[in-house]
Amino acid sequence: MSTARIAICSQKGGVGKTTLALNLGLALAQLGHRTVVVELDPQESLAASLLQPGGSVVGLHQVLRGTATVGEALLKTKIPGLELLGVGEVDPMTSWDFHAIVSQPGVLPRTLNEIGDDALILMDCPSGLAGATLGALGAATHAMIPIQAEPLSMRSVERVLNVMARIRENQNPALALAGIVLMMFDRDVDASLEVVRTAWRDLDPEVLFEAIVPRNPVYLEASLHGVPVGFMAPGMHPEGRRFQMLATELLGRLAREEEGHAGPVQTLL
């Protein structure tokens, strides 16, 4: 059973971090891994997707402030093995303080320890490379970088990697890259296609995940219904299977790391 703490982060907003966290979390749980999705974005995108209006206001923020325990804040879902630690109520006027607390070295790792050693933790970070994102990278074993398949998003990846390298050097030597995921790919748009071609050509196959998430209206519909995309059709919507592929790739990488190497997979023939 794999355990890892994965920060899902990007400098650019709107690239699909929350979509990735939610749907990958579901896929990992369906593959039999206890998975906890931790929301670090005070905008509460994840909780807003999943909870009924007026749902829980107790979450990570309250845990960090000492007014709730992790046990009280951790929400079980209908999917066995999938749990959610929402950000909780964050007063917009004091969200600066939330970022300040989360980014203090040692604070978030201590909280995540209370979730237990048997879980895969996915941290859904806010956009940007400051505040809670720095806290997540300081607490993570891995970072996963979703990038929108368009030029501006691709250009911001180097900054994320530079910040990762500095955090690894100065604060968290356990931090490594799990990989880069191409999101919102539109095969009918030349620029999008060119980004994907360039990424395939220039990035190491062990860095770039093979699973690509396309632009598809079903993601908006899933968001409207407050469910993972796989729930949008009986059995499983085809888009849900993409995340199962991604989850399988991720688990393969984690397993190979445990075996002692993080290099490319050997070919079968």
Place this chain on the structure above:
Amino acid sequence: MPVPSRPFFDLSAVSQLSRALRRAAAPSERPLRPAATVEPPAAPAPRTLAEPPALGPFHKPEVRYAEELWLALLGWIREGLGARGVFALDMRGFFIAGVGDTSSVPAEVLMASFTSVAQLLEAYLSSDRPLSELLIVAEQEPPVTVFTVPWEKEGIFVGLYGGRSPSEQELEYLRQTIHEELGGFASEPATH
């Protein structure tokens, strides 16, 4: 008209760095768990903007990364000028950092604000005035103020939505403080 052929973009640095960070996942390259040895500090008391805003001196917190320094600087500006939010962009429009309440401002209002600022910027940049003098204010709800901070060859945009515009003296002080703090922190800003 044919589109000129050129490399789409150069991913060589990304390729090299990402490979190194991916290989760092091997157990020989790292401990199995992130360090959690630093005692957590007491949670800071909630801030309030009930007091009339005034731009006081900047008290630099203990920071490890330029990004944290940016947050502190923008938080200071936000509090001092009573803004709903403050953000910093590089001259190419890349987001560097931001603080404040974005959720209470409808997205379409924000977008309209930035569009009008962009139009003002465009008009300004087409004139001969030096960029370092830039201070523009879009009179709308929320009002948006953008000023530049000279930095290296280009500069940095700092924008506020809501709150009040800085006075001339305050603007000079803001620029000087940001420039000095960033310059004293590292040889390169967080944008690089």
